[in-house]
Amino acid sequence: MIQDGSLSGERFRPRFIDLFCGAGLLSHAFKSVGLRPALAIDLDKKAIQSYRNNVAKCAEVADVRAVRTDISADVIVAGPPCQGFSTLGRRDPQDVRNELGLSVLEWTSALNPKIVVIENVPGFLQSHWFDEISQGLKFQGYETQVFVLDAIDYGAAQKRGRAFTIGSRVGRVDMPTPRKSRPRTFKDVVLNRPIKADDPMHVWPTPSALAMERFQAIPERGGKRDLILNRPDLCPQSWHGLIGEATDVWGRIDADEPSNTVRCSFLNPSKGRYIHPFENRVLSLREGARLQGIPDSWVLAGEPTPIARQIGNGVPIPLGRAIAKEVMKALTREHMAETSYSAAA
Template identity: 70%
Template structure:
């Protein structure tokens, strides 16, 4: 069912997406009944992907410059997380950390009903979060933080993200986790054939050494097994790397959700990204499926930039779960009826 304005015209709440990337969070909101009004990012290839798969409203632009004359019911944003991520250096002086303050500029200027800022869980424990929250509170927004794992909302991937929700139209409920069993790599990849001509079903050709390693890694195995059974294929430096860094060159467990899909998932040295049965890393399409991206999406650019677009995004099932709760809050305030299907 769609909702309508008092004049009877079709109506969907509008949103602006800042730091939009290829648009995974936008797609979650769009599938929950919202309409994108503007999307901004500095990554030209990501904007091309957004325009190809979601909406022509996306532009290459500087998020630090607030646009005049643009209205929106919701602002969503995913400012850079490298300065807060446990996988990065967590440098409090990283200049990218300041970009999150731009979101507060947009909120103060546009006055949306709700703003959603997505980042890594560590973001909520930083001085930058405190600064943003203080500005949102001064602007009469109630601020909540949800730390959610994508695997509990329908993604076949373990990935925790923090959502800062600022609302001036009422309390936004935390989405309830799905009651069904977690989706697995087998569910979304192995049980769903990929079209032979899919342009995103590609992966890097391995070097001769990498190929030997792939062939030597057993089912569910990884770097540990290589060091134990094929030390001739391992550099001496591997024996000096701390234990927590040994879950690399690993085969994915087909009967479990995958580990977090990073921007570098085409590189087996960055995580457990080797196909469960084939001697290769997972393809761009397989990584996209783990993020909940439809097979209809064809992303723009060379393989490495596409992998970055995939890994930088919010898993679509998780973004949709947040979007539905935001929609419900807006509709409670307006008395309208949801436009999305409960089964979506």
């Protein structure tokens, strides 16, 4: 009987390397479907500590531009910085971080993995950096595909679009099939699952007196517009001419809907719709982590602001797992074909 992609019944566990690994959300997703992390690299010391505490001990503080040739892997996954491409950022084409993604080509050239997965914001696909990486992968012999997916379609209780550029030398990697069930909501992942009182990540900033007054004046599903209309005394003069503009800032989350994108700044109500649906506070670190699919067993390293950055920088784990499953299927097909050929010979 064939089990786990092996004619002998032995478990097939390909190895992967994670570049720009952050706290390890994408690595956790790949590990959960049977791949083994061989190396993870990031410059953020606290993120690496979180990775080592929660995913695997193979994480190192290092510059991705220093390519390693003393290691092998079947897969390389990479999440280059997105600040230069995100609609939520400055979208500066001169941002020096934009070119870091090109280092992935040096790794693939040196290590010759079977599959490479590069994730970023959808805006990345309109950049010349994407064109260079895509053409570089094709030049190295990879068949390339691009998927633009929303995390709510794959089990995350969060609206978050991500672009996945996949290069393969083992045949096509299929696009993950979206879930047919209704999207998961804030209520599903936060309100219906009580958080332990002693959870060290169930913390949030203490609001100032002004912030507390604003919280108290914002109704369910309300936001900045309600403050301008109902409590103009709590609003700076600069707000009054902006009533028709985006109202997600200083907004309460709708408990019956998925949340908006959990940014690195979700502890700040002026950065988005990050106020608790009913309580007069912003999300806690644990609540933000749950919206990203991070297990409650994880405790991230650092102070609240660096922890929020680790949470917001990651790929929602349910979305990452959907991609990882398809990568594992492609690797398993190739492994089975090789094993069958060897047995026949």
